[in-house]
Amino acid sequence: MNKHVLTVLMSSAFLLTACGGDDDPIVFDDGVPKNNIDKPFVTSSEYTQDGMSAIAAESRVITYKMLGVDGTETQATALVFVPKTAAPAGGWKTIVWAHGTTGVADKCAPSQQGLKGTQYLLQQLLAQGYVIVAPDYEGLGEPGGKESHPFLNVKSEAYSITDAVVATRDYLSRQGKLVSKDWLAIGHSQGGQAVLGAAQYASRAQLNYKGTIAIAPASNLAAILQGGENAVKNQPADIQIPVLAPLDTFTSLIVAGMQGHKISVNYAQVFKLQTAALAPIAEQECSETVGLVLAKGMQDYASMPEHLNSLEGYGRNQDNFMSIPVIQNFLVKDSQPLSERVSTPLIIYQGGIDQTVPKAATDLLKATAEAKGMTIQYKVDPNLDHTTVYTNNFANFIKDINTLMPSK
Template sequence: MKKTFATVLLSGSVILLTACGSGDGDSNFIPSNGIPINNIQNPVVRVDAYTDPNTGDEYPDLNADRQLLTYKMLGVDDKEVQATSLVFTPTTAVPENGWKIVVWAHGTTGVADKCAPSEQGLGNTTVLIQKLLDAGYVVVAPDYEGLGSEGNHPFLNLKSEAYSITDAVVAARKYLTDQGEKVSTEWLTVGHSQGGHAALGAAQYASRANLNYKGTIAVAPASNLAAILTGGENSVKGLPGNVQTPVYAKLDMFTALIVAGMQGHTVSVNYNQVFKPQSAAIAPIAETECAPDVANTLGTAMGQYAATHNNSLADYGRTQDNFMTVPVINNFLVGDSQPGSVKLNQRVIIYQGSNDTTVPEGATLLLKAVLASKGTTFEYIDDKFITNVADRWDHSTVVSANVDNIVTDVKSLMPIQ
């Protein structure tokens, strides 16, 4: 599987390495980079106390002041939209130079409102968030555009994710300042998976916040999406249907989320352009259900088909042949959503596990090459120092095994005093 994926990556590297950054349709440009400064008037729409979304009680896993902020951001269609973000403030004394802000950018949950972290809970990420709070940082955790608010979430749209972050920081600073808190201009982003992708987007578009951006920590960041999809496809080619099903279900789940996230936006594509009829009838579930249920639904249909076709998916209708050449999809996969395609002006730290099957190491090595080619200063941390290959990091343990290291990185990039 690794050899197959490496072949796909190498064969696609010319296209992927020439991916361009996204533009912006807003009229208020900064001449040097085309990114509009956030000048939204009164960005804070509403502030609510944040409680456990499952019980309604005070959130039990975090020792902090907890607010759910509804704020205005510039959306993917270049119009102001409302979005939501969690804001966690330490209960300790304000640092001498004011609160510094760490943004936590979450991984894939889905595109439906109920998939927003503020709606379904923070899960194991509370461990990292609490340690950042204990270290003396305010933590801002945006839901991303369209999650927990009007419209579909533009899944893996780099600029949308970036503005979800920059505009949440501006709104959080406004809220804290209005509360009489002293707030620094310094901030940085930590993100995992889709959140790593978003964190790299925040680095590219950081000037929108018009503050002092200090750096990026991207853990198993999504990138080189075409290579990931093609590599995953080829990794199980010719194998029995029961082996292919879980791999294909995950790949088609990501594809369905991409298409679902485009619905109702200026740049869009319909399901039939991307999926064959059998899957096109199922894929819209991505608009209403969260990622695991989307994958399960797609996988169940495949499994039922294989069970009646000699354990084969050979003629099952999944994605359209060459769907990645559809202009909207092609531009999305190798253009607008490729992170690191311009020089990032602040230091970047990347963590990647060699046992990761969601964001394979090969994709992140391609990202590493892109960053180097653009002159970005970065540090690449892998797990090759772990002797036992089975103990090396997967997509989940790359975070859990490095919580303390990530906090140390934050302190290095943005000392508390």
């Protein structure tokens, strides 16, 4: 970890403030509105990708009702997989899988573009005898095609999860299938952030939440953005672009995810000329393509003879864009997991050489949570990066799940 990144991450602790409860107008005991949506399951269709239909008794895309980020009921989609094993006496227990960043456009939803490799873990969990629920998240693949996905909004992700679990139980119960009230959540990257949100808002489902496994969870976004900037400051363009393009991708997705909601911001407020012209592609394309487009804009500029492999003068972010009230509120509050105390078990995996979610960011998340009285099992491997911390730990995830919530 570059010492400048570490310094910025640790000095950013002042940005982290508690949310102070739920913002919805109707709240109950712990401040979380309970899911009392009438007939939460809407419809379903068969999911045939990734070979899941061959190994699951049911492989479905369900449409369900959830409470959206704007405080009104909306519809969302989720993948549901039912094991071929017979349900135990108390019914199948449920595992939520929360996916990492794919984008904010509908076509980026896992239910549309596929699981992109995460099916291998889900297949092993199915074999263990768990029902699997994998939400697309609010606005991703949603039936109307009009609502954007509120990217990295913790409450939106959390409600996507809790309400998908409730709807799945409704769907299966209509078939006379017995589903336990026990459930837990596991996720990677954006999904790691999402399952920490699910832990905070788990009471919304009015079921038995057994714990959280967060893998390289996104957190402390302001510090990560500023730390990445500082790490390559004054470097040649070919050194800067591989760092800055992913950072600008995340910022573009954040702004794109705000479009069409009650709280929004204009691209020109956040980005200078060149990037403001490119960033809206985040509304139509998935994250990988967005990153390539943003990188090419910088590369084309730096390749001009008059620029000599420099990004000096290239229009990226507006000065002090993080001080825009909408952006500041998002960075400090809406995107920060574990802003309220969680009492259910929390397990966090982190790679020591992760450049997407640096260890220093997760260290800060852990320290801040522990200062609020939370207990975290923190499992760090110094040799793993953002991808391998997921791919190298399947056996450990399954062991953790079976400890937190045995399938029988």
